[in-house]
Amino acid sequence: xxxxxxxxxxxxxxxxxxxxxxxxxxxxxxxxxxxxxxxxxxxxxxxxxxxxxxxxxxxxxxxxxxxxxxxxxxxxxxxxxxxxxxxxxxxxxxxxxxxxxxxxxxxxxxxxxxxxxxxxxxxxxxxxxxxxxxxxxxxxxxxxxxxxxxxxxxxxxxxxxxxxxxxxxxxxxxxxxxxxxxxxxxxxxxxxxxxxxxxxxxxxxxxxxxxxxxxxxxxxxxxxxxxxxxxxxxxxxxxxxxxxxxxxxxxxxxxxxxxxxxxxxxxxxxxxxxxxxxxx
DNA sequence: AACGATCCCTGTTGGC
DNA sequence: TGCCAACAGGGATCGT
Numbered sequence: 001x002x003x004x005x006x007x008x009x010x011x012x013x014x015x016x017x018x019x020x021x022x023x024x025x026x027x028x029x030x031x032x033x034x035x036x037x038x039x040x041x042x043x044x045x046x047x048x049x050x051x052x053x054x055x056x057x058x059x060x061x062x063x064x065x066x067x068x069x070x071x072x073x074x075x076x077x078x079x080x081x082x083x084x085x086x087x088x089x090x091x092x093x094x095x096x097x098x099x100x101x102x103x104x105x106x107x108x109x110x111x112x113x114x115x116x117x118x119x120x121x122x123x124x125x126x127x128x129x130x131x132x133x134x135x136x137x138x139x140x141x142x143x144x145x146x147x148x149x150x151x152x153x154x155x156x157x158x159x160x161x162x163x164x165x166x167x168x169x170x171x172x173x174x175x176x177x178x179x180x181x182x183x184x185x186x187x188x189x190x191x192x193x194x195x196x197x198x199x200x201x202x203x204x205x206x207x208x209x210x211x212x213x214x215x216x217x218x219x220x221x222x223x224x225x226x227x228x229x230x231x232x233x234x235x236x237x238x239x240x241x242x243x244x245x246x247x248x249x250x251x252x253x254x255x256x257x258x259x260x261x262x263x264x265x266x267x268x269x270x271x272x273x274x275x276x277x278x279x280x
Numbered sequence: 281a282a283c284g285a286t287c288c289c290t291g292t293t294g295g296c
Numbered sequence: 297t298g299c300c301a302a303c304a305g306g307g308a309t310c311g312t
Contacts, residue, residue, distance in 0.1 A: 001305065032289085060306080078305050079290085094290095113289050115306060130307075157283065166307080174305070223292085264284070266305070 002076035002227045004139055004171030005214030006235065007060050010082050013230045014107070015055045017084050018064065021101035022051045028118065033096040033111065036119040036129070046070060046120040047099060059134050059170025069123055073131070076227070077115025083108040084230040138171035139211050145204035152192040152200065159195065159203075160188035161264050171211070175220055175244040178269050179210045182243035187275040188268040189261065194278060213240060220244075243269040 002010075026047040028040035037043055050070060056063040062082075064072040074082065083092070084105040091098070097109040097118045109118055121129060136143055143151075148169075155162060162168050163177040172180065181188050183206040186199055195203065214220065219235030221227050222245070228234055238245075242252050247260040251271040261268050 003306095075306085077289095077307085112291060113305085115289070155282080161283090164306085265286090 001078050001173050001175060001222070002080060002219070003060060003173035003176050003214075004057075004137075005176065005211055005237070006219035006227045007057050007062050007076065007171075008139065008211075008215050009219045009235065010076075010230055011055050011057045011062055014064075014082065014084060017105055017230075018052045018101065018107070019054060020052065021104040023047045023049065024100050024102050026097075026099040028097050030096040030111075030114060032114045033109065033116065033118055036117055036121075043097075043118055043120050047072065052101075058131060058137055059166055060173065061131055061134070066120070071121045071123070071126055073117075073119045073121055073126075073129075074109065075116050077111060077113065077117070079113040079226050080109065080111040080116030081226070081228050082230050083110060083228075083232065133167055134170040135165075135167045136169060138169045138207055139215075142169075142204075142207055145201045148204050149195075149197060149200040152195060155192040157192050158188060158263050159186060159190045159192045160266070160268050162192045164266065169207075172207075174266055175241070176210055176214060178243040179214075179241060180206045182270060182275060183210060185274050185276075187277050188270055189263055190278045213237065243271065245269060 026044045028034045028043050031040050034040040034043045050066040050068060052064050053067055054065040056065060060075060062074045066072055084107060087100050087106045092110050094110050094112045095108050096111045096114065099107045160177055160181060163172050180203065184202040186203055214237045217235060217237035217240060218229055219227060220237040221234035222238065243258060246258040246269055248257050251258055251274060254271065254273050256271055256273040258269055259272050
């Protein structure tokens with residue numbers, strides 16, 4: 001699934017291709033993809049004629065800054081994919097949005113399950129949108145271990161669920177949360193407030209290295225349906241995962257079989273030996 | 281405020 | 297081989 005490393009990979013790939021380009025044509029092909037606006041044409045009308053001045057990312061939200069103080073916001077959801085292609089390339093199935101630039105590549109948004117969206121926000125709309133509720137970015141603004149510990153204190157919620165809460169920390173999804181917990185040796189069902197100081201320190205210390213490794217490999221491409229790089233290649237982090245999707249396979253540290261449990265309707269993969277369960 | 285449950289959506293998978 | 301229910305999951309929303 002596209003999480004922080006995947007979105008960051010996309011951002012880095014499209015930055016040199018799109019910054020400075022002007023949008024000449026834009027089309028929402030599936031109304032749900034523009035659901036943050038009253039009408040699909042709001043997205044199209046606001047985009048056409050605008051120039052891309054920069055790129056940004058907050059958590060899993062990709063932001064293309066535009067002139068006229070507008071922000072082009074794209075969320076990949078769970079099956080979203082951004083392609084940069086020559087305008088004459090045939091359209092892929094499940095193309096939900098496209099934009100053509102002046103003498104540059106076309107951006108295509110392909111999203112089979114339509115959990116993703118495309119929006120163009122004014123700065124006022126940005127500050128009242130869901131982006132304003134995001135917690136610190138797990139890559140660019142990771143709080144200190146002390147700060148994280150303070151915010152976990154007294155919380156009964158499973159630490160895995162808290163890591164998925166984008167208001168707590170923005171950018172981790174199901175894959176990277178499991179990877180962080182495995183590398184930190186912490187069981188996903190542990191109440192967040194039950195972690196010792198040194199456990200919070202371990203957790204904190206694994207966040208950026210896991211994200212860094214994911215970004216280095218171009219993210220995780222799970223299957224044909226989901227995330228790919230903008231040039232169509234698959235990300236290479238799948239074979240480096242230690243926990244996610246590895247049920248029954250040996251832990252890379254201790255060779256114990258990885259287990260799968262469900263917490264809050266989310267799969268959690270963990271090593272029962274390296275990640276000790278909570279006392280109950 | 282904190283937390284859990286439910287819904288959205290559709291390609292894939294597994295059971296019969 | 298064909299059919300269909302179950303499954304996957306980020307974020308919004310609602311109930312307790």
